[in-house]
Amino acid sequence: MGDGRLLESLAQRDVNSLYVGIELDKEQCRLAQSRITLSNVVILCGSFEDILLTFPDGSVDRFIAVLPDPRFIDEKKENSWKPFYKAVYSKLKFGGTLELVTEMTDELLQPVSDEAYMKWATELKASFTSIGFDLMDQREGAPAQYSSRCLDQFRGDPERVRMATLELAKR
Numbered sequence: 001m002g003d004g005r006l007l008e009s010l011a012q013r014d015v016n017s018l019y020v021g022i023e024l025d026k027e028q029c030r031l032a033q034s035r036i037t038l039s040n041v042v043i044l045c046g047s048f049e050d051i052l053l054t055f056p057d058g059s060v061d062r063f064i065a066v067l068p069d070p071r072f073i074d075e076k077k078e079n080s081w082k083p084f085y086k087a088v089y090s091k092l093k094f095g096g097t098l099e100l101v102t103e104m105t106d107e108l109l110q111p112v113s114d115e116a117y118m119k120w121a122t123e124l125k126a127s128f129t130s131i132g133f134d135l136m137d138q139r140e141g142a143p144a145q146y147s148s149r150c151l152d153q154f155r156g157d158p159e160r161v162r163m164a165t166l167e168l169a170k171r
């Protein structure tokens with residue numbers, strides 16, 4: 001959740017749902033805890049992979065992963081992160097969803113070509129459907145209504161940092 005800004009705005013607009021923010025970095029956690037006073041928000045400081053295991057299988061309506069650390073999405077590290085999203089899948093209810101917003105950059109930090117973007121987006125889709133997710137929607141960019149520290153930073157350099165949003169469901 002980073003500093004929890006997006007978490008707070010989502011929870012404010014949906015008071016009947018419980019939002020759980022997860023963040024490894026203690027300082028980001030402290031910032032979020034000191035600012036967010038909503039009764040429908042719980043903040044858990046720790047690693048997502050450990051905390052995920054504490055949720056019962058089939059218990060979660062929706063995961064929102066906005067710009068996960070490259071360790072959890074980099075195409076070259078797929079073998080190490082795929083088991084993690086398999087665990088995400090198992091924690092979802094049937095009909096539950098994972099919204100993933102992620103980004104790609106050129107290794108030399110040149111503008112990302114349409115061809116490279118399309119190749120990456122196709123591989124991303126293939127990775128998640130091979131886990132079992134149904135792809136409901138995939139589009140370029142991040143949801144316009146979302147704002148976070150990293151999203152705002154990446155939006156400032158749209159040719160070098162190209163984002164994609166995937167809406168994935170457990171059927």
Ligand SMILES: C[S@@+](CC[C@H](N)C(=O)[O-])C[C@H]1O[C@@H](n2cnc3c(N)ncnc32)[C@H](O)[C@@H]1O
Pocket residue numbers: 001002003022023024025028046047048049066067068069148149150151
């Ligand atoms: C690129 S930032 C995005 C943060 C936020 N979603 C945003 O858009 O501003 C990635 C975040 O993931 C956190 N992180 C990295 N590894 C993690 C892990 N294993 N468990 C939980 N959070 C982790 C980092 O501390 C960092 O705040």
